Amino acid sequence: MGSVLTTVVFDADETLLDLRPAVTGGLVAVLDEMRRLTPAAAEVTLAELESDWGAVFGEMKAAPVTEIRRAALARSLARAGLDDHLDEAAALFFARRFALTRPFPDVPPALATLRDRYTLGFATNGNSRTERCGLAGEFAFEVYAHENGLPKKPAPEFFAAVVAAAGVPAEQVVYVGDSWEHDVVAPQRAGLRSVWLNRQGLPRPAGCTPDAEVSSLAELPIALARLHAGAGGVGAVESGVGGVGVGVGGSDVELGG
Structure with missing residues (x-):
């Protein structure tokens, strides 16, 4: 050499x-809040929230990670008609994600x-x-x-x-x-x-x-x-x-x- x-x-x-337990913990916090906000979230699963990252990543892989996560969370919230709660969900996710990392x-x-x-x-x-x-x-x-x-x-x-x-x-x-x-x-x-x-x-x-x-x-x-x-x-x-x-x-x- x-x-x-x-x-x-x-x-x-x-x-x-x-990172894995931190991301999972962040998504669990978001899902719990979704279920608190609306009965429509009762059927939404953690696996679906986890899959939403992969669903948006392909077209956004060059973007900052924070933007990709927000897009994934927007997709997750739409599953329960909670589209107007993106800012709150993102704040909740990142607070929990960093607390656990x-x-x-x-x-x-x-x-x-x-x-x-x-x-x-x-x-x-x-x-x-x-x-x-x-x-x-x-x-x-x-x-x-x-x-x-x-x-x-x-x-x-x-x-x-x-x-x-x-x-x-x-x-x-x-x-x-x-x-x-x-x-x-x-x-x-x-x-x-x-x-x-x-x-x-x-x-x-x-x-x-x-x-x-x-x-x-x-x-x-x-x-x-x-x-x-x-x-x-x-x-x-x-x-x-x-x-x-x-x-x-x-x-x-x-x-x-």
């Missing part, structure tokens, strides 16, 4: 942050270990602000899509902004995340190195090789040490090499924020 690593940058949702258990010790050796960054497509998710003060810099017109991953401009914030050459930066396309393929195309966090043990898609693959952030310090030392290749967990890969699209597609 040549250059040593100086900077480790993390994706947010489903990498550092356990916390790091995975392996995150704090991993960050504490890595901080002694690397500059740490946080860069996300979503709306998980560090100060609202239990990660305030953990990073030297933070990059958010849609701030100052910055496009979302996998746009190369996103990773150019990451490199600019890091203040070092791209080859000294490694990006860590759970989405194959957004967090492995895209950063490598932009000249960064990449670590695939594969918590679910999914088969690795063909056509690209991450610089390392881990199943937990507890494995990350050792994997990065190997890369830092110039070992190259895939470090840590070797899971499903050569597989087709199903559902490796990124947490923003599956869950919403």
Whole structure:
């Protein structure tokens, strides 16, 4: 590889942050309020509210996550004739979603270990602000899509902004995340190195090789040490090499924020 690593940058949702229970909790709060407002919501299910994100995402995937969530909530409210309650429902959802959003258990010790050796960054497509998710003060810099017109991953401009914030050459930066396309393929195309966090043990898609693959952030310090030392290749967990890969699209597609 040549250059040593100086900077480790993390994706947010489903990498550092356990988003699924937070989103579910937000939707449960919205559904409870819908049922309080009208008997027509009695037949509306949580599964339907969860599906409304996917129903609107395709046409809005380049939009800010907050706008996509509002569109999904509008679809949910329309199921019970509550179209006029979007602002209240959105406020309720986001209050509950952020109240419940916390790091995975392996995150704090991993960050504490890595901080002694690397500059740490946080860069996300979503709306998980560090100060609202239990990660305030953990990073030297933070990059958010849609701030100052910055496009979302996998746009190369996103990773150019990451490199600019890091203040070092791209080859000294490694990006860590759970989405194959957004967090492995895209950063490598932009000249960064990449670590695939594969918590679910999914088969690795063909056509690209991450610089390392881990199943937990507890494995990350050792994997990065190997890369830092110039070992190259895939470090840590070797899971499903050569597989087709199903559902490796990124947490923003599956869950919403």
